[in-house]
Amino acid sequence: MKLSSIVESISLEVKTGKNNLQNDVTGVYISDLLSDVMANSKEGNIWITLQTHLNIVAVAGLKNLSGIIIVGNRQIQQDVLQKAESEKITVMSTPLPAFEVAGKLYQLLNG
Template sequence: MKIKELIEKFDLKVLNEVFDPGREVSGGYTGDLLSDVIANSKKDNIWITMQTHLNIIAVASLKELSAIIVVMGREVDKDAIAKATEENITILGTDLTAYRMSGKIFESGIK
């Protein structure tokens, strides 16, 4: 599934901008411990997390993740959004919990 379709399907909020709407999302990773995400996420995964600070951007950039979804309507730090924009990383938001968001995405076929 492409980022653009994912945003439409799950009514995700776009917190900065969508840098590559046609980018394919393959698989996902859910987690809040940065070392866990660094070690276990894969390129092009969608990352579901409740972390909102600047340091999530380096993780997404290093692992070439397709986008970050911040859950439970949490507000993302301004400096994190600025850094994400600088690094062409799309940050999305949802009011769902990490469990529900992950479940829905998994169910839609991104496994």
């Protein structure tokens, strides 16, 4: 499934990397622990987290993730968005909590 379909179906706000929306999403990984994401996420995964630390951009880049969904209406600091934009990482935002984003994506991708 393309990132753009996911953005549309669960009404995500795209904060950065708007040019990558045609990328394919290979699956979904949820974690707030960066070492966990480094160890267990797969290339092309979309990453759901409430972590907004600057290092999320590096993790997404290193693992070639298709995008980051920041949940729970978390504020994202400007430096994080700037870094994501310059590294061409798609950062999206939603007011929904991680459990519900996962639930909706699971129905969309596996249902």
